[in-house]
Amino acid sequence: MTNALGLAKPRAPRRPAARRSNFELYSWLFMRISGMALVVLVLGHLFIMNILDGGVHRINFGFVAGRWASPFWQMWDLAMLWLAQIHGGNGLRTVINDYARKDATRFWLKILLYVSMVLIISLGTFVIFTFDPNITD
Numbered sequence: 001m002t003n004a005l006g007l008a009k010p011r012a013p014r015r016p017a018a019r020r021s022n023f024e025l026y027s028w029l030f031m032r033i034s035g036m037a038l039v040v041l042v043l044g045h046l047f048i049m050n051i052l053d054g055g056v057h058r059i060n061f062g063f064v065a066g067r068w069a070s071p072f073w074q075m076w077d078l079a080m081l082w083l084a085q086i087h088g089g090n091g092l093r094t095v096i097n098d099y100a101r102k103d104a105t106r107f108w109l110k111i112l113l114y115v116s117m118v119l120i121i122s123l124g125t126f127v128i129f130t131f132d133p134n135i136t137d
């Protein structure tokens with residue numbers, strides 16, 4: 001078989017479609033977009049918690065209870081938790097892929113990473129939504 005120029009078609013088989021994916025492209029894009037969101041979320045969080053009227057000295061149970069009574073701050077903290085975990089986790093995935101020398105080391109480090117991500121995201125999300133300010137009863 002030849003093409004319009006009279007050249008033979010390449011004999012090397014094409015990679016099967018099922019193995020082609022844009023995962024790394026989306027992961028690269030996600031790091032940039034989540035990074036921009038984290039600048040606002042994390043710097044805002046640091047400013048409110050550490051600098052604004054009284055900084056850390058005013059943080060206690062009542063302060064946290066007051067904040068989480070508002071869906072806005074619940075969503076802020078939820079977005080920060082999810083984005084920092086997925087951004088940080090995806091970043092560490094890259095570091096592990098780059099530095100682990102043996103397949104088994106790479107595999108188990110990534111399992112450890114993914115398990116820790118799921119645990120921290122689940123526990124944090126659970127706390128944000130089930131937090132009860134009435135600890136007396």
Ligand code: HEM
Binds near residue numbers: 031034039087
């Ligand atoms: C201020 C907000 C942040 C911005 C603008 C930001 C931006 C970025 C970008 C663009 C990358 C990709 C670098 C590359 O592909 O070469 C990256 C990687 C990474 N980020 Fe962030 N990030 C931020 C916050 C965070 C936070 C809060 C964490 C931890 C929870 C984190 C952990 C990581 C890790 C572990 C990597 C991988 C580093 C590497 O590939 O060597 N980042 N960050």
